[in-house]
Amino acid sequence: MYDFAYHKASSAADAASKAKGKSDAKFMAGGQTLIPTLKQRLAKPSDVIDLGGASDLKGISAAGGAVTIGAMATHAAVAGSADAKKAIPALAALAEGIGDPQVRNRGTIGGSVANNDPAADYPAAVLGLGATVHTDQRQIAADAFFVSVFETALKPGEVITKVSFPVPQKAAYMKFPSPASRYAMIGVFVAKTAQGARVAVTGAGNGVIRMKSMEAALDKNWSPAALDGVKVPAGTCNGDIHGTPEYRAHLITVMAKRAVAAAG
Amino acid sequence: MPQVSLTVNGRPVKVEVEGRTLLVQVLREKLGLTGTHVGCDTSQCGACVVHVDGKSAKACTLLAAQLEGASVTTIEGVAGADGKMHPMQEAFRDNHGLQCGFCTPGMVMSAIDLAKTNPDASEHEIREWLEGNICRCTGYHNIVKSIQAGSAAMRAAK
Numbered sequence: 001m002y003d004f005a006y007h008k009a010s011s012a013a014d015a016a017s018k019a020k021g022k023s024d025a026k027f028m029a030g031g032q033t034l035i036p037t038l039k040q041r042l043a044k045p046s047d048v049i050d051l052g053g054a055s056d057l058k059g060i061s062a063a064g065g066a067v068t069i070g071a072m073a074t075h076a077a078v079a080g081s082a083d084a085k086k087a088i089p090a091l092a093a094l095a096e097g098i099g100d101p102q103v104r105n106r107g108t109i110g111g112s113v114a115n116n117d118p119a120a121d122y123p124a125a126v127l128g129l130g131a132t133v134h135t136d137q138r139q140i141a142a143d144a145f146f147v148s149v150f151e152t153a154l155k156p157g158e159v160i161t162k163v164s165f166p167v168p169q170k171a172a173y174m175k176f177p178s179p180a181s182r183y184a185m186i187g188v189f190v191a192k193t194a195q196g197a198r199v200a201v202t203g204a205g206n207g208v209i210r211m212k213s214m215e216a217a218l219d220k221n222w223s224p225a226a227l228d229g230v231k232v233p234a235g236t237c238n239g240d241i242h243g244t245p246e247y248r249a250h251l252i253t254v255m256a257k258r259a260v261a262a263a264g
Numbered sequence: 265m266p267q268v269s270l271t272v273n274g275r276p277v278k279v280e281v282e283g284r285t286l287l288v289q290v291l292r293e294k295l296g297l298t299g300t301h302v303g304c305d306t307s308q309c310g311a312c313v314v315h316v317d318g319k320s321a322k323a324c325t326l327l328a329a330q331l332e333g334a335s336v337t338t339i340e341g342v343a344g345a346d347g348k349m350h351p352m353q354e355a356f357r358d359n360h361g362l363q364c365g366f367c368t369p370g371m372v373m374s375a376i377d378l379a380k381t382n383p384d385a386s387e388h389e390i391r392e393w394l395e396g397n398i399c400r401c402t403g404y405h406n407i408v409k410s411i412q413a414g415s416a417a418m419r420a421a422k
Contacts, residue, residue: 006266006283006329028327035325036307038284048283052330076319100396101374103307105319106326182395 001038005047011056012071012136012159015049019157022047027159029072029111032103057110057161062087068164071110075099078109090171090189090263094125097175099182110160113145116152116207118238119183123208124173128189128200131165149206168193170222172263174255175203178242185243186251190214190259192222201252204237214256224257270331272297273341281328288312288323291338299339299369303398310397313370314338320377322396339369342376351421352376352414361410363401371397371407379415387412 004026009015019025026045028034029052037043051057057072062083069078078084078095085092098104098112098121112122113133126133126142133140136159145153154160168191175187184203188211191198197218199211217226230253237248269278272295279294291297291314303311305324312323315337342350352375355361362368371394378385378393385393390411391404399407 001284004283006327008329008332031327031330032307032325035286035327039305048327050327050330100310101377101393102310102313102320102322102396103325105316105321 002041002044004038004045007047007049008053009049009051011054012051012161015051015054015159016136016157018049019047025049025157027051027114029114030074030107031111032099032107033111033115033117051110051159060084062167066164066166067091068162069109070162071113071160072108073110075104075107075109075112076101079104087167088129088165088171090173090191091125091129091165094121094173094189097121097173109163113163114152114154114160116146116150117183118149118205118207119178119185119187119203120208121173121175121184121187121202124184124187124189124200124202125165126163126200127208127210128173128191128198129165129168129171130191130193130195130198131163133160134162134164135160143210146207151207166193170263172259174259174262176251176255180242186248186255188252188255188259190218190256190263192218192263197222199256201256204248204252206238209236211252211256218260222260224261227253227257227260266329268328268332270328270333271335273337279328283327283329285328286324287314287316287326287328287331287336290328291323291336297338297340301366301369303366303370308396308398309367310370310374311367313373313397315373315377318380320374337373339373342372350376351417352379352411355414355417356407356410359406359410359413361402361406362399367397367399367401371399375411375414376418378411379418383415383419385411385415 023046025047028050057070059070060081067087075095075098131142171191173189175184187202189200197215199214202208232249232252234245234249237245239245291300301311303309307325314323
């Protein structure tokens with residue numbers, strides 16, 4: 001690991017002010033991706049600003065038809081939250097399936113969403129539920145937030161404060177984990193909302209994407225069978241040593257059907 | 265160099281660290297607590313699992329600087345003051361829950377956290393919980409038996 005200057009922020013505003021004027025500052029939430037990245041010397045920030053002490057970024061609440069999760073809420077906290085489990089059980093279940101128990105005790109929703117790993121789980125829920133990402137400067141709709149591999153609409157120095165998820169009528173997330181890394185080969189989040197069906201896929205390509213062909217089919221008929229005729233073009237997906245684009249495209253339909261079945 | 269004050273196994277310690285110093289480096293290299301192992305160094309194997317403020321975490325994936333004021337428990341800190349082994353340690357010995365022993369400290373620390381959060385975990389729940397603890401010797405069978413026995417002993421001791 002290259003060395004860096006370490007700073008502890010006491011709030012989102014404090015973090016933003018500490019990042020000002022630094023040549024290459026990086027915010028650290030739970031550190032469960034950032035620290036391994038630093039260890040492999042894939043990043044060389046001048047400064048690491050730790051959000052762990054920012055008390056205004058914690059907390060989970062359900063009110064007004066939405067579940068709002070503070071950016072520093074850990075995956076374990078979301079998985080165990082009575083409010084989240086009651087309002088959007090699919091979201092709590094997704095959190096329960098991230099990494100392993102130790103990673104879930106430290107990793108956070110804000111970190112996962114800001115990092116936008118193309119195989120991460122949370123982006124599928126954020127996009128699949130049409131959530132809103134709140135920052136210290138503005139609110140960003142999920143459809144405008146995820147840009148490309150490890151790239152989001154966040155500007156340098158912008159801090160995610162919370163994510164609010166509208167409560168759907170039904171939802172479920174199904175993933176097919178890589179047998180080695182346990183990251184999603186393909187993960188599909190489906191939601192039936194008052195505005196229509198939403199289907200978000202992680203692991204396929206350069207970040208989470210919506211599968212509009214499936215949404216249209218589910219709008220007509222919310223059932224696994226409705227997706228039988230919906231073929232995903234292989235060009236939608238990346239290929240690597242774990243699977244070809246054709247394999248991943250096939251998996252999208254399989255996992256989407258399982259998710260719809262699980263949502264009921 | 266910044267200083268970090270934390271509590272390790274009930275003892276207050278103050279150590280000098282760089283920003284990049286990992287908790288596991290402090291434990292092993294500065295405090296001589298070599299029971300916490302480094303296996304993969306990529307947050308996957310779980311040989312470095314310790315408890316931070318009562319919850320299991322991977323000491324290879326935490327910066328020491330993050331832990332100002334925190335309370336850390338390592339495998340050296342779970343036995344009683346009289347030297348009597350923790351019920352989970354006893355269970356691993358009684359059930360032959362190890363072969364080479366390299367993963368064992370992390371297994372035991374992870375298992376104690378499970379027994380606290382889910383005191384009567386099923387075999388399936390135990391196997392799921394061990395997602396982040398890799399053993400290359402045992403095939404996990406006796407580890408699961410050990411955790412079942414250790415959890416039962418912890419329940420009985422309450």
